Amino acid sequence: xxxxxxxxxxxxxxxxxxxxxxxxxxxxxxxxxxxxxxxxxxxxxxxxxxxxxxxxxxxxxxxxxxxxxxxxxxxxxxxxxxxxxxxxxxxxxxxxxxxxxxxxxxxxxxxxxxxxxxxxxxxxxxxxxxxxxxxxxxxxxxxxxxxxxxxxxxxxxxxxxxxxxxxxxxxxxxxxxxxxxxxxxxxxxxxxxxxxxxxxxxxxxxxxxxxxxxxxxxxxxxxxxxxxxxxxxxxxxxxxxxxxxxxxxxxxxxxxxxxxxxxxxxxxxxxxxxxxxxxxxxxxxxxxxxxxxxxxxxxxxxxxxxxxxxxxxxxxxxxxxxxxxxxxxxxxxxxxxxxxxxxxxxxxxxxxxxxxxxxxxxxxxxxxxxxxxxxxxxxxxxxxxxxxxxxxxxxxxxxxxxxxxxxxxxxxxxxxxxxxxxxxxxxxxxxxxxxxxxxxxxxxxxxxxxxxxxxxxxxxxxxxxxxxxxxxxxxxxxxxxxxxxxxxxxxxxxxxxxxxxxxxxxxxxxxxxxxxxxxxxxxxxxxxxxxxxxxxxxxxxxxxxxxxx
Amino acid sequence: xxxxxxxxxxxxxxxxxxxxxxxxxxxxxxxxxxxxxxxxxxxxxxxxxxxxxxxxxxxxxxxxxxxxxxxxxxxxxxxxxxxxxxxxxxxxxxxxxxxxxxxxxxxxxxxxxxxxxxxxxxxxxxxxxxxxxxxxxxxxxxxxxxxxxxxxxxxxxxxxxxxxxxxxxxxxxxxxxxxxxxxxxxxxxxxxxxxxxxxxxxxxxxxxxxxxxxxxxxxxxxxxxxxxxxxxxxxxxxxxxxxxxxxxxxxxxxxxxxxxxxxxxxxxxxxxxxxxxxxxxxxxxxxxxxxxxxxxxxxxxxxxxxxxxxxxxxxxxxxxxxxxxxxxxxxxxxxxxxxxxxx
Numbered sequence: 001x002x003x004x005x006x007x008x009x010x011x012x013x014x015x016x017x018x019x020x021x022x023x024x025x026x027x028x029x030x031x032x033x034x035x036x037x038x039x040x041x042x043x044x045x046x047x048x049x050x051x052x053x054x055x056x057x058x059x060x061x062x063x064x065x066x067x068x069x070x071x072x073x074x075x076x077x078x079x080x081x082x083x084x085x086x087x088x089x090x091x092x093x094x095x096x097x098x099x100x101x102x103x104x105x106x107x108x109x110x111x112x113x114x115x116x117x118x119x120x121x122x123x124x125x126x127x128x129x130x131x132x133x134x135x136x137x138x139x140x141x142x143x144x145x146x147x148x149x150x151x152x153x154x155x156x157x158x159x160x161x162x163x164x165x166x167x168x169x170x171x172x173x174x175x176x177x178x179x180x181x182x183x184x185x186x187x188x189x190x191x192x193x194x195x196x197x198x199x200x201x202x203x204x205x206x207x208x209x210x211x212x213x214x215x216x217x218x219x220x221x222x223x224x225x226x227x228x229x230x231x232x233x234x235x236x237x238x239x240x241x242x243x244x245x246x247x248x249x250x251x252x253x254x255x256x257x258x259x260x261x262x263x264x265x266x267x268x269x270x271x272x273x274x275x276x277x278x279x280x281x282x283x284x285x286x287x288x289x290x291x292x293x294x295x296x297x298x299x300x301x302x303x304x305x306x307x308x309x310x311x312x313x314x315x316x317x318x319x320x321x322x323x324x325x326x327x328x329x330x331x332x333x334x335x336x337x338x339x340x341x342x343x344x345x346x347x348x349x350x351x352x353x354x355x356x357x358x359x360x361x362x363x364x365x366x367x368x369x370x371x372x373x374x375x376x377x378x379x380x381x382x383x384x385x386x387x388x389x390x391x392x393x394x395x396x397x398x399x400x401x402x403x404x405x406x407x408x409x410x411x412x413x414x415x416x417x418x419x420x421x422x423x424x425x426x427x428x429x430x431x432x433x434x435x436x437x438x439x440x441x442x443x444x445x446x447x448x449x450x451x452x453x454x455x456x457x458x459x460x461x462x463x464x465x466x467x468x469x470x471x472x473x474x475x476x477x478x479x480x481x482x483x484x485x486x487x488x489x490x491x492x493x494x495x496x497x498x499x500x501x502x503x504x505x506x507x508x509x510x511x512x513x514x515x516x517x518x519x520x521x522x523x524x525x526x527x528x529x530x531x532x533x534x535x536x537x538x539x540x541x542x543x544x545x546x547x548x549x
Numbered sequence: 550x551x552x553x554x555x556x557x558x559x560x561x562x563x564x565x566x567x568x569x570x571x572x573x574x575x576x577x578x579x580x581x582x583x584x585x586x587x588x589x590x591x592x593x594x595x596x597x598x599x600x601x602x603x604x605x606x607x608x609x610x611x612x613x614x615x616x617x618x619x620x621x622x623x624x625x626x627x628x629x630x631x632x633x634x635x636x637x638x639x640x641x642x643x644x645x646x647x648x649x650x651x652x653x654x655x656x657x658x659x660x661x662x663x664x665x666x667x668x669x670x671x672x673x674x675x676x677x678x679x680x681x682x683x684x685x686x687x688x689x690x691x692x693x694x695x696x697x698x699x700x701x702x703x704x705x706x707x708x709x710x711x712x713x714x715x716x717x718x719x720x721x722x723x724x725x726x727x728x729x730x731x732x733x734x735x736x737x738x739x740x741x742x743x744x745x746x747x748x749x750x751x752x753x754x755x756x757x758x759x760x761x762x763x764x765x766x767x768x769x770x771x772x773x774x775x776x777x778x779x780x781x782x783x784x785x786x787x788x789x790x791x792x793x794x795x796x797x798x799x800x801x802x803x804x805x806x807x808x809x810x811x812x813x814x815x816x817x818x819x820x821x822x823x824x825x826x827x828x829x830x831x832x833x834x835x836x837x838x839x840x841x842x843x844x845x846x847x848x849x850x851x852x853x854x855x856x857x858x859x860x861x862x863x864x865x866x867x868x869x870x871x872x873x874x875x876x877x878x879x880x881x882x883x884x885x886x887x888x889x890x891x892x
Contacts, residue, residue, distance in 0.1 A: 010663070010664050013660060013664045014660055014661070014662055014663070014664050019743060019744055019747060020660055021660055022743070024743045024746070024747065025747065029747065029748075045843070056856070057856075058853070066611060084567065093605065094604075095605065095606070095608060095848055096605060096607075096608060097602060097603075097605040097606060097607045097608075097829060097831060098607070098611065098830075098831045098832070099603050099605075100601075100602055100605045101826050101829050101830060101831075102830075104598070104602075104820070104822055104826060105820065105822055105823040105826030105830075107753070107820045107823055108676070108745070108748050108749055108750065108753050108820070109652075109674060109745070110742065110744055110745035110748060111651075111652060111655050111674060113744040113745070114656075114657065114744065115656075115658075120658055120666060125744075125747055126559075127749075128744060128748065129567070130748050131747075131748055134748070145818070146818055147752070147818045147819065154554060154750075154752070155750070155751070155752050156751075156752055159830060162800055163618060171721070179613055179832075182613045182832050183613055183615050183651065183654065184651055184652075184654055184656075185651060186645070186649055186651050186652045186678075186827075186834040187823055187826060187830050187833075188613055188614060188645075188827075188829050188830040188831075188832035189652065189830070189832075190611065190832045191592055193611070196662060220856045221856065221861075221864075222861075222865075229865055229868055230865050230868055230869045230872065230874055230876070231865075231868040231869065234872050234874060235872065257874055258874050259875065260875065261856050282822070288769075292553050300869075300874060301858050302864075303847065314609075315606075315850070315853055318849075318850070318853050319853050319854070319855055319856075320855070322853070322854060322857075323856070326855050326857070326858065329856065330858055330877075348840070349839060349840055350609055350610055350611055350839050351609055353839065353840065353843050353844070354608070354609055354610065354839065354843070354844045354846050354849065355846070355849060357843060358843055374623065375841065376619055376633075376645060376838075376840055376841050377840045377841070377842045378840070378841050378842075379840065379842060380839070380840035380841075380842060382840070387620060387621065389625075390621060391621055394621065419614070420613055420614055420615070421611070421613070421614060421616055421700045422614060422618055423614035423618025423619075423620075423626075423627070423631040423751030423835075423837055424618060424620070425616070425617045425618075426617050426620070426624045426625075427621070427624065427755040428625070443668075443681040445656055445668040446668075447612075448616075449614065449615040449616060449630070450654075453609035459775075472698060474664065474666070475658075475666055477663060478663075478664065478666045486647075507734040
């Protein structure tokens, strides 16, 4: 739970003087240093974890492993930290056109300002996407442009100091790379690109957060970010079969692991076998695949769809993602199916084939039930579970009893990445409408390409920064509240594992009584399985409509 | 300071031109040398900047998808906000550059008691930026009359259209009026909107004042203070053909020309390069087809390989065997090791 009580927070966000509530700071932003205090930053990577990275993942990219605290004056940076940063910027300007162009062309029109959930919730000027980028641009101007060198502050340039580095750490970890600002920017300037560069630069100095670095290390070693070893991963998943049997009366025997020769490799975000409400989503997948007789397998080696490298550096993203194709090849599957996860799908859709393709062993995905060829995945050869299920629904391949979701009035949270980096908007809605009778979208400024982040993406979903998370989640929570009051919505559906965790915290805080569910859980509830008993509860043992009495 | 300095700078530029043009040889300097130099710097600087951007590759295909993607055949794709083909991208870029599509989406968020956040549509920025840019464009095209002989038909047609209201003598161009209003809107917005005010730099006010100065000096010459257009055209047409003749012209003209020269020099080194940059923005100018068509990264590092399955199995083989997970390399009984572990 957050440190500030919700009653107090409800007043704070409206009344406290901030740029969002009508107050104007008296000092220019360049003269306001970042102040670290408990609750407004994440802890640094543990030395043991950073040593693991330096020895086993990507030596040279993560600075020196060391013990320090962000509240300390001295962050124990290397002697030549300035040189490292300047060279780091130079290297990235040469590697990324996005970075170079976005350093130059912003006109500060302010269209992005009130589009960021963190700005809406905190009113902190440096959470306006434009200022977040200016934190880095001001240094770029000073070091790399004639105008900045000649005119200094008049041209928006400033000296690179330790305080600047600290400020970067503060605000590049108050951005979830959700890209909402880039929808509204007249030049498409994408703050996610800026934040990624900022974080890469900070990594060079060994500035990071344990909440990202430890899961990344786990993903490398055990295959999943939870650090579940193969036997545990399997046991966790199989344990859920007992629950399915209890709810449905059907013992599922089709779940299997690391099986060579399966047609499809299924990759999920690993939290789906570990924690509520993700495990209910997992139960939904398993019920669905059993229902349609899909020839699939799950890998314990490539047991993480999520990619903590994306929150770190493009190199680590590539390294962690590489397991997917490697495992598909080793197992000899025809194509890959991916579970419900947001940023996982940004990596798969926009990066995977470029980084780790082309594949020579996989085939263009084809649904064995409908014969649909997924041409939109012709080169990547990986299909989203919502695309796959929507296709099944469209071809009437599922036996469905929608009334088994009648105890739920559902709305749908478009996760940032599937919405703004994929364009996956109708597929999940098709599936929901096929398995639920009561579905209501949130207001249009808060869904689809304009969707609001859960407030805790990109590795920010830690208890260390609960206040900031709850502030960042406010715009999303507010839209949920709207449909809750108007339509009696009690279920927030999503296709993202991080969401399943973070929206749950969000609702506990802002909208008690609204539950979070992966779409596949709703599918699992509605599927009429062969030999099933009369169902009295849903997959999470909640009573169905009409059975409460 | 953020507003005052740029204002003073533009006033100073005007004074420099007034004084400079009245000194011996000044008319040639301000009427011929500076403009030619400025134009050269503009051209070289502009091209340089574009080439410099172009030198950096686009390693990843990262369009911001603003609508339904190309997916299953029965799902309607939003072909222009989420294009998957080259043609779709061209339409998207056209809408972006010609109609400011993204700015049209703009909303204004307000925090009310509750807390309750409300979002209202706000099209003012979209409208006035569009007016500003189109008026600027029309005015630049109209000025071609000073550099061409005979004056091309489209310039004359544009002049006729722009003066359609037939007000006053000389005929009032609507673009002049709207231009000034739009500049003032953009300026006042920067002053009055607290968020925009806070993010604004001197480098945001300077081009506004500069362009306003150009507009005012131009308007003064056309409508209020008589200047000898024939002599001006001798000079400007001469500039275009590199054989300029400097006659006796009102100093206001030199102020106008000097501000224009300043704008040309300033352009390639400033945010005004958004004119070129928008064409190169990877979130807008790429098709959303990266799962369909392979996108190459020229610096992709083939040496970055995943932690291998073999080493994974090596580490966890015993556990995997115990959990009946298939193994690539069977578990070999290693009695000595086992004994060690038993201790």
